[in-house]
Amino acid sequence: MTELSGAADSASPPRAPNIRDVAKAAGVSHQTVSRVLNDHPSIREATKERVLQVMEQLQYRPNRAARTLVTSKSRTIGILAATSASHYGPASSIGAIQDAAREAGYYVSTANMHNTETSGIQDALNHLVSQSVEGIVVIAPQKRVFDVISELQVSVPYVTMQSSSDSPHTVSVDQRGGARLATRHLIERGHRMIYHLAGPQDWIEAEERMAGFLEEMSAQDIPTTAPILGDWSADFGYRAGRELLRFRDFTAIFSSNDQMALGLIHAIRDEGLDCPRDVSIVGFDDIPEAAHFWPPLTTVRQDFTELGRRCVAQLLGNISEPEVVNIEGITAELVVRGSTAGPSF
Template identity: 45%
Template sequence: MNDTTPGGKPNIRQVAAVAGVSHMTVSRVLNDHPNIKESTRKKVLEVIEQLNYRPNTAARALATQKNRRIGVMIESAREFGPLYTLRAVEDAARNAGYGVTSVPLSEHGALAAQDAVDYLISQGIDAVCVIAPRSSSVAALRKISLGVPTLVIKGSSDPNFLTVSVDQQLGAELVVDHLAQRGHRDVLHLAGPLDWLDARTRERAFHARARQWGFKERPIVVGDWSADFGYDFVRSMKRKPEYTAIFAANDSMALGLLHGFHDLGYEVPKDISVVGFDDIPTSRHTIPPLTTVRQDFDALGAKTVEVLTAAAEGHEIPQRTTVGIELIVRESTAPVGGIS
């Protein structure tokens, strides 16, 4: 009997022979079967490590009727948040022994969503993660029966889906508290597109917290997430603003604000404080370095995969899960009147 695969790699029968057990016992260890003695489990795992054995995923799929594959539907993949979320899910899935098949989600409603679902189902996925930041995209998905556990990355709970998110509300509240504690009571919010779920959550949380601190009421400015929008907004100013700080709903718009204020001769934070959201890699290298809210995308990806794999394997899981968030204070914010 040949103890290796055609490529020279060890197979399950070779592992069984070296460990002195049956190949069915090795299979049960690989599938984390509960009725295996701990000493046997340990011995088999040691042999697997020794021989550098990698199980045949196709054979495992036939045996377990699971493909160990997560489908991801992603919209706006060029934007920082969706892109980093996808990368984090891919990394976490790989660490959990799952593959990922991703498909872009277009903006053409339920028909496009149905095409994406059909493609993923044809790939034999065990669960679906939806990175669809627009409320319209999530609404389109509610009209479709996916037939597998489905998780949407969004801040609020949803009766149709499992949800995991970074705590967007807390992030905005931390920004308001930070500015208020430095004496600011007149703050402009530069929001993201309000059909984006996270932009809407940040905008609502900002205004609710601002009212608690007694901030001056100001209409929001709705941006498009781009640095160009932030820059053009500042360059359109006819005079120095009355408000003492701007909270931009993402770092890209905040970087545009910094550039615009510099070109107009205003000094940040002496003349005005600026806060962003995301903590993109370049935000610590701006002049001045940007105060912002850090989203832990690695934790988001890990929790997403943890929930989806548990659901795919029939375990009980919470309907909604939230990942923590952190305010990163740098030099773009200061007490009213400048640096103290």
């Protein structure tokens, strides 16, 4: 642990002004000042103005700690994030969460899980709880996280995003439906031998996409092989692609995200083959770069920003018309580009 050095520039007075200082200067009681701060209705306009003026003059800033102490409301929500938070999707959602929270007058504090061990989750969770956050958005929808949260008996409301599990604490894109769209697209193009490159086993969203894939395949009576479990990275996609292409027993691959799809395309090319001529590829997420891949990637778009906003809305119990809320609210959308075509044989 280390200490933060003193203020940067100004040789500030030893103590910042508080409401009593303001009160004295304005010739009112501290309570009146407090009322001004909290927009209390029964306060005379003239008084209010005078107080506000003094505040301005004294550079008064309310002390959040004091307020939190007495109200026991921290006005802070926490984000529990996986290391994957540097990816486009999660990062976008986090941004949206922060914005939505701020708009609602809340602060946001973030903690990353260092690993997917129970201890890593616990540490991060403790870190958040210890600042008495009023709610938590879990953005690392790994199954284990649920267990840890319930095991710890966290007494804080929480929401997880991007999963479609049976938990009530969930805001999600319809991952399963999106995966079915992607799969159906390949089938409609005539593919019958389709692989699925899935995300990590313990990610709920990976599981949902896999489930969607299997559902659609089975609905169309097409036999499937076991999905490959990846780690979301382009590197993994490349290695998996090289491996798979040793036996060319497929004509299309549905990848669980765009990065892995990019790796697959790379592998296809390095094997002297062509996408989409020899192998069609569909991704998932529609990251902004996907349209500029070669070939431009057919993928499933999800609205990460909306997702983040909804998380906060749900956490704050502020969804405009609660009865109408569609739990699977945000639908995914297929974006067809150049990486898919009919099979060449």
